[in-house]
Amino acid sequence: AELPPEEIARLQSLCESLAREAGDLVRDRSGAVIAVADTKSSVNDVVTAVDREVEELLRARIRAERPGDAFLGEEEGASAGTTGLTWVVDPIDGTVNFLYGIPSYAVSVAVVAGEPDPRRWTPLAGCVHAVSTGATWTAGRGQGAFRDGARLRIKDAPPLGQALVGTGFGYTEERRRGQAEVVAQLLPQVRDIRRLGSVAIDLCLVADGRLDAHYERGLNPWDVAAGTLVVLEAGGVVQGLAGEPASKAMTVAGPAGLVAELSAALEAAGARELGHPDGETGR
Numbered sequence: 001a002e003l004p005p006e007e008i009a010r011l012q013s014l015c016e017s018l019a020r021e022a023g024d025l026v027r028d029r030s031g032a033v034i035a036v037a038d039t040k041s042s043v044n045d046v047v048t049a050v051d052r053e054v055e056e057l058l059r060a061r062i063r064a065e066r067p068g069d070a071f072l073g074e075e076e077g078a079s080a081g082t083t084g085l086t087w088v089v090d091p092i093d094g095t096v097n098f099l100y101g102i103p104s105y106a107v108s109v110a111v112v113a114g115e116p117d118p119r120r121w122t123p124l125a126g127c128v129h130a131v132s133t134g135a136t137w138t139a140g141r142g143q144g145a146f147r148d149g150a151r152l153r154i155k156d157a158p159p160l161g162q163a164l165v166g167t168g169f170g171y172t173e174e175r176r177r178g179q180a181e182v183v184a185q186l187l188p189q190v191r192d193i194r195r196l197g198s199v200a201i202d203l204c205l206v207a208d209g210r211l212d213a214h215y216e217r218g219l220n221p222w223d224v225a226a227g228t229l230v231v232l233e234a235g236g237v238v239q240g241l242a243g244e245p246a247s248k249a250m251t252v253a254g255p256a257g258l259v260a261e262l263s264a265a266l267e268a269a270g271a272r273e274l275g276h277p278d279g280e281t282g283r
């Protein structure tokens with residue numbers, strides 16, 4: 001069942017206030033030396049104490065405000081709920097940039113209906129708050145996408161040959177080998193490639209026309225939940241290859257015509273043969 005517009009608007013403003021509060025904590029902590037606290041899938045898949053602290057804050061706030069909703073975060077995993085809504089949060093998207101003091105990192109907070117899986121979910125509200133610049137993108141299902149309060153409409157699609165395309169790479173050697181082969185074939189076919197280091201911000205840049213498209217293999221729900229809604233509500237599309245639903249296997253975002261052209265180029269470059277990063281079959 002669809003939620004009433006007032007409820008979506010309330011969720012959107014809650015996403016924004018949570019992302020801003022979490023962003024204040026990140027900004028506070030960024031004054032001190034940031035160290036790697038742990039590594040995950042590889043030595044380059046790093047986590048800092050701040051990632052964990054921020055996720056704890058978001059979890060506590062959401063539990064207090066919305067006790068019946070489920071929660072899914074990158075660092076501490078999932079907890080179940082009873083309402084059919086799930087908060088999907090990335091406490092810091094762009095941890096490597098955060099570690100090096102490069103400005104592209106963000107807090108991403110979203111709430112989705114249904115399973116927290118891009119093949120099946122319905123994103124209802126989301127906010128991406130870029131901590132160092134303060135840029136804040138919000139979206140509510142059926143209510144538009146905004147940057148700092150200004151309504152966004154995605155640009156008309158340029159041809160692939162004139163498209164500035166964002167992408168990103170996973171953290172394991174095996175994933176990167178495949179991703180490198182695909183990007184090597186794509187690079188001569190586009191205006192240029194950007195690897196900015198936070199897919200949440202990249203999706204928002206697609207919505208506000210500062211990137212023409214973004215594609216990436218291996219993304220997780222917390223990376224894309226808020227940014228996906230920002231792109232959709234700006235009038236763009238977020239898909240897998242060949243118009244399939246976006247999934248961990250592939251996410252392609254941008255204006256519809258460019259997404260179709262880029263998806264075809266990715267397939268021709270062998271992206272489908274890479275399969276699902278976790279070895280799942282189907283799409």
Ligand code: IPD
Nearest residue numbers: 092093094095168169197198199
């Ligand atoms: C990563 C960033 C990066 C993308 C990776 C993500 P994290 O998220 O969004 O740009 O290429 O796929 O895992 O680990 O910094 O939250």
Ligand code: CA
Nearest residue numbers: 045046074095
């Ligand atoms: Ca991470």
Ligand code: CA
Nearest residue numbers: 090093094223
């Ligand atoms: Ca992330």
Ligand code: CA
Nearest residue numbers: 074090092093
């Ligand atoms: Ca993260």
